[in-house]
Amino acid sequence: MAQIRHDCPHCGTRKSAFTSFGERRSHINSSYTIVAYYCHSCGSGVLYEYFYKSGGAGFTKMEGNPAQTGAAQVTNYYPQTIERTAPKHTPENVAEFFRQGSVALQSRSWDAAGMTFRKALDVSTKELRSDLAKERLVDRIDQMAKDGTVTPELGKWAHEIRISGNDAAHEDQPFSEEEANTLMGFVDLFLTYTFTLPGRLAERRQPPGAVDETS
Numbered sequence: 001m002a003q004i005r006h007d008c009p010h011c012g013t014r015k016s017a018f019t020s021f022g023e024r025r026s027h028i029n030s031s032y033t034i035v036a037y038y039c040h041s042c043g044s045g046v047l048y049e050y051f052y053k054s055g056g057a058g059f060t061k062m063e064g065n066p067a068q069t070g071a072a073q074v075t076n077y078y079p080q081t082i083e084r085t086a087p088k089h090t091p092e093n094v095a096e097f098f099r100q101g102s103v104a105l106q107s108r109s110w111d112a113a114g115m116t117f118r119k120a121l122d123v124s125t126k127e128l129r130s131d132l133a134k135e136r137l138v139d140r141i142d143q144m145a146k147d148g149t150v151t152p153e154l155g156k157w158a159h160e161i162r163i164s165g166n167d168a169a170h171e172d173q174p175f176s177e178e179e180a181n182t183l184m185g186f187v188d189l190f191l192t193y194t195f196t197l198p199g200r201l202a203e204r205r206q207p208p209g210a211v212d213e214t215s
């Protein structure tokens with residue numbers, strides 16, 4: 001089985017070990033072969049495309065990195081990066097912060113990711129509750145949990161994660177990998193609850209193409 005080192009687009013592990021588990025020669029041009037690899041860290045897969053000079057022996061029978069043996073040349077691989085998009089119905093500006101946060105996470109920039117997800121959360125809560133815009137983010141979410149804009153569980157969770165930029169204990173510390181990932185999970189759920197679910201309900205009440213009789 002061929003082995004390569006590759007920055008995993010799924011789990012973000014730098015130079016993770018990948019082992020081949022399948023291959024297919026192109027039926028258009030037999031010099032090209034697609035090889036499937038799985039990541040030893042997370043088990044997810046990537047595909048490599050090789051230009052194989054001598055028409056060749058199976059990659060899956062080969063030991064080591066095919067490109068390093070000189071037998072094959074990498075012509076492409078994918079996915080190159082995986083961008084997470086915000087849950088459906090999230091307002092565009094919030095969705096853009098979410099997207100940027102996921103890109104930062106992808107490049108293992110934990111602090112940039114953490115701050116961008118926090119920004120997404122901050123903007124989304126202000127969007128939902130402009131009357132609470134002057135409150136600290138965590139207090140705003142508290143208030144939203146109290147009046148039922150979000151569930152009490154989400155409100156409680158908000159206290160367990162780093163979302164407050166005014167937190168003196170944390171202000172000078174960059175986000176860790178775990179903190180950035182936890183924050184993304186929270187923001188994802190928060191947006192799903194506050195935008196996706198109401199959006200889907202609204203869609204259900206008014207099927208596409210239906211005439212709005214209230215207007």
Ligand SMILES: [Zn+2]
Nearest residue numbers: 008011039042
């Ligand atoms: Zn991985």
